[in-house]
Amino acid sequence: MAVCQKEREVAYRNRNRLVPLLEKADLPQLEKQExxxxxxxxxxxxxxxxxxxxxxxxxxxxxxxxxxxxxxxxxxxxxxxxxxxxxxxxxxxxxxxxxxxxxxxxxxxxxxxxxxxxxxxxxxxxxxxxxxxxxxxxxxxxxxxxxxxxxxxxxxxxxxxxxxxxxxxxxxxxxxxxxxxxxxxxxxxxxxxxxxxxxxxxxxxxxxxxxxxxxxxxxxxxxxxxxxxxxxxxxxxxxxxxxxxxxxxxxxxxxxxxxxxxxxxxxxxxxxxxxxxxxxxxxxxxxxxxxxxRYTQQPPYYRQRVSVYFTAVTELSVAQLQRLEAFVPFGTSITPKFQQLQAMPLTPAGEIDREQLISPSKDTENLLPVTDIERQLASIWQKVLGVSQIGIDDNFFGLGGNSLLAVQLSGEIEKTFGKQLPLAALFQAPTIKQLAHLLCQSEWSSSWFSLVPIQPSGSKPVLFAIHILGEGLIYYRDLVRYLGWDYPVYGLSYGLAAATNANNINTKPGIGNGLKELAAHYIEEMRRFQPEGPYFLQGVSLGGQIAFEMAKQLDAQGQTVAIVALFDSYAIGYQWKPYENTTVLQRYTLFWIQKLQTYWNNLWRLEPDKRRAYLSERIRAFVRHYKSGAYKRQFQWFAKKSNLSTEPGLANPNLVDAISDIQNVNYETQASELSSVYPGKITLFRAKQQPPGHYHDPLNGWDGMAASGIEVHHIPGDHISMMLEPNVRVLAEKLKACLAVRQNSSHT
Missing domain, CATH: 3.40.50.720 (NAD(P)-binding Rossmann-like Domain)
Structure with a gap:
C-alpha cells in the first residue's frame, strides 16, 4: 500500500478538502531504477x-x-x-x-x-x-x-x-x-x-x-x-x-x-x-x-467465503453450525459454509485433495439469489445495507446490520411482500435463504415481546444483556463476537422482538414509565425462557440500572443471580452531581457545544447529497424530544454519545419516530428515589475516560448499594467507545474472566 495521504486529518487548501487515504501500489506498472x-x-x-x-x-x-x-x-x-x-x-x-x-x-x-x-x-x-x-x-x-x-x-x-x-x-x-x-x-x-x-x-x-x-x-x-x-x-x-x-x-x-x-x-x-x-x-x-x-477509495466488493468441510459426527446440525459465522475471531463478517462429507477426497499420496473440495458443485451455484423472492430480498438488503452484492447465505448482522436497520428492513419487506414480520423473525432468520423460506409460510409470530437472540448457541450459561439508552442492543455485537461462540447471549430491549416496521409499533399493557415495572417485564420474559437461575445479567449505561433492579427483584423471588455486570452504569441520580464550582449554565453550555460538534462531524462524514436530509432529521428530532420531554436532563450526556447520529445516513423520519417509540419507555424509567440495597455483589466495568461535570467517584455512585461489595475493572475508552474496537477486546477478556469465576461458584 502506498500512502497518498483518512478523516483523522483534514486539510483545506485552495478550496479543496484533503484527507489521507491509502492507495494500492501497483509496482509492476511503474518505471524501474537501479x-x-x-x-x-x-x-x-x-x-x-x-x-x-x-x-x-x-x-x-x-x-x-x-x-x-x-x-x-x-x-x-x-x-x-x-x-x-x-x-x-x-x-x-x-x-x-x-x-x-x-x-x-x-x-x-x-x-x-x-x-x-x-x-x-x-x-x-x-x-x-x-x-x-x-x-x-x-x-x-x-x-x-x-x-x-x-x-x-x-x-x-x-x-x-x-x-x-x-x-x-x-x-x-x-x-x-x-x-x-x-x-x-x-x-x-x-x-x-x-x-x-x-x-x-x-x-x-x-x-x-x-x-x-x-x-x-x-x-x-x-x-x-x-x-x-x-x-x-x-x-x-x-x-x-x-x-x-x-x-x-x-x-x-x-x-x-x-x-x-x-x-x-x-x-x-x-x-x-x-x-x-x-x-x-x-x-x-x-x-x-x-x-x-475503509481508508481506500475502492468500490464495495463481494466478501471472501470460508468453506468448512468435516466428516466427524456432531450433535449440531449443519444449519446450527451456520450460526457460528458471526463469531470467527478475525476477518469481520465472513460467512463460513459448513459441508459434512462422508469422507475427504484424497490425492494418490494420501493427502486431502483441495482441488476436489473447491471444485464447482451444485452448492456453489446456489450462493447467489435464484428465486424471485430471494432476488427481491437481495435488492432490499442492498438498499438498506449499502452493499453492492449479496449471497443468500450472508448474515444480515454480519454485513453491518443492527436493530435500527432491522426496523427499516422490516418496513421495506412489508412494502414489497405485504407481510409484517416482527424483528425477532430477522434475528432467527438472518440470511436471505432463511428469510425467503419464512416469507413462504402463511404466517409467523413471535412469542416474545422484548427478548431477542443475539447469539443463541453455546454451552455456557445464558447472558442476558439489557439495552443501552437509545440504541437498543447494537453495542453488544462486538462484545459478543469477542466473548466467543460458546457464550449464548439474549438481549432485552422493550418492544424490539414484537416491532414490525416504522408504522406498526406495539406497546405492552400494564407497563408504566417506572424502572421497576420495566425490570419486572424483563424478568417475566427472561423466566419464560429460563425458569430458574442462576441468572447472568449485564447492562450498559441505563441498562445497568435496569439490570441492578432486576437483580433485586430476582433475589426477592428467591432466585440466584450469578453476576450483575454494569458497563459504565451510574447509580440513580449520580451522574448529574456538578463540580462544586460549576454552574448549571456552564454544564448546559458545554453539553450543547459537544453535541453540536458531534452533529458537525457526522455531517461532514456524509456525502453532500445526504447532508440536507440529515440536518432536517436532526431538527425534527430536537423538536420532537423537546415537546415530549422524553430525554430527561440526567441522561443528556449519554444521549449525546448514543443518539441516532451514530448512523448518520439514517434520515427516514418515520423510522426515527419508530425507534423513539420503541425506546420511549426506556428513556422514562429513571426513578425519582434511590433504590434499596442489593444483597449481592456488583461487578462494575468502568470507562477510564469520564465526562466532565461529575464528581470523581471510582464507583460511579454505587458505593453502599451492594451488601456484598463492588468489584471494579477499568476499561480503556469513554462511555461508548469502551464497547467498540479496540477497547471492547479488553472488556471481553475481563468479562470472560469474571464469568468463569461466577460459573464455577454457581456450580458449587
Missing part, C-alpha cells in the same frame, strides 16, 4: 543489532560487500567475555551472537563490519565515530539506514512530558542528527523504517505513532529540500525478529488487516520499493480487510 546501493559502499545502520538491522546488514554484505557501521545504545561486552554471555544466554547473548555471525559473513565475503555504542542524538559523538570508520576504511559515508526507536506503551492521559519526549527522541532528533552526516552529499541515500501505526495509530502507542509519523514527514522534507534520496517504509510486525513476538499481539494486528512479515518478505518489499523509486510505502497490509478498506 538500487541506491554501491559496491563496497559505506553505510551506517542505527539500531543495527536489532532483528531487522541484522537482516538488512546480511543483505548488504551478501550483495554489495558493504562497509557497515552499526550503531546502538548498548555497548557490547569485552571480546574476552563474549563466550560467557553466549553460554549463560543472558540479555547480551542475542546481540553478541548476531554480531559474531555478521563478522564471519563480512570476512567470508570481503566486506567490513563495525559496531559502536553511541547516542545517535549527539552529533559530535556520531561524527567522531563516522570519521574514525571513514579513516580506517578509506571510504566516505554514502547512506544511512535509520531503524532505531523505542516503543513504550502508555495511554495518552498517562503520558508525561518526559516520557513523550523520550519516545520521540530517537525518531525525531535522531533523524535530524543522522541527516547532518549526509545532507550535503549528492545521491546519498537515507532509508528510515517506520510503522503501520504511524497511519493507523493505537490505544497505547500514541507517542510511538507520532514519532513514526514524523519520519514520513521528514522523508518528504529530504526529497524536496535537499539532495538526499530519501525513503520511508512503514511496516507491520516482522514476526521472526525479537520485536513484537507475542502471539496475542500478532493476532490482534492481523484482525486489523496487518499481516506479520517474515524476514525475507520484509527485505524483498523494501527492495521492491527502492527498485521502483517509491519513497513512501506501508508494508504488510491486507487490502481485503474492512479496517484497511
Amino acid at each position: 538500487l541506491p546501493f554501491k559496491q563496497k559502499g559505506m553505510y551506517l545502520i542505527s539500531g543495527g543489532l536489532g532483528g531487522i538491522g541484522v537482516e538488512i546488514a546480511k543483505f548488504l554484505l551478501n550483495h554489495y560487500q558493504a562497509r557497515l557501521l552499526l550503531v546502538g545504545r548498548t555497548p557490547l561486552p569485552e571480546p574476552s567475555t563474549k563466550g560467557n554471555h553466549l553460554k549463560d544466554g543472558n540479555g547480551f547473548a542475542p546481540a553478541v551472537r548476531a554480531y559474531q555471525n555478521l563478522e564471519q559473513l563480512a570476512e567470508q565475503l570481503g566486506g567490513e563490519i563495525r559496531y559502536e555504542a553511541v547516542d545517535i542524538c549527539d552529533l559530535a559523538q556520531l561524527q567522531q565515530v563516522v570519521e574514525r570508520a571513514q579513516s580506517d576504511w578509506q571510504a566516505n559515508l554514502q547512506g544511512v539506514i535509520h531503524l532505531a526507536g523505542i516503543a513504550p506503551e502508555h495511554f495518552l492521559v498517562e503520558e508525561t512530558r518526559n516520557s513523550f519526549a523520550a519516545t520521540l527522541r530517537p525518531k525525531l532528533l535522531g533523524s535530524w542528527v543522522l541527516h547532518q552526516l549526509i545532507k550535503d552529499k549528492p545521491d546519498s541515500v537515507f532509508i528510515s523504517l517506520s510503522s503501520v501505526l504511524a497511519f493507523f495509530g493505537g490505544a497505547t502507542i500514541g507517542a510511538y505513532a507520532a514519532a513514526n509519523n514524523f519520519l514520513e514527514c521528514f522523508c518528504y522534507y529530504q526529497r524536496h529540500k535537499t539532495l538526499v534520496r530519501s525513503y520511508c517504509y512503514g511496516s507491520s510486525t516482522w514476526v521472526e525478529t525479537t520485536l513484537n513476538r507475542s502471539k496475542q499481539i500478532r493476532e490482534s494486528r492481523r484482525a486489523l488487516g496487518q499481516y506479520g512479515i517474515f524476514n525475507q518478505q520484509g527485505i524483498n518489499s523494501i527492495l521492491a520499493g527502492l527498485h521502483h523509486d517509491q519513497h513512501s510505502l506501508i508494508l504488510g497490509l491486507d487490502g481485503s480487510n474492512p479496517y484497511v478498506r
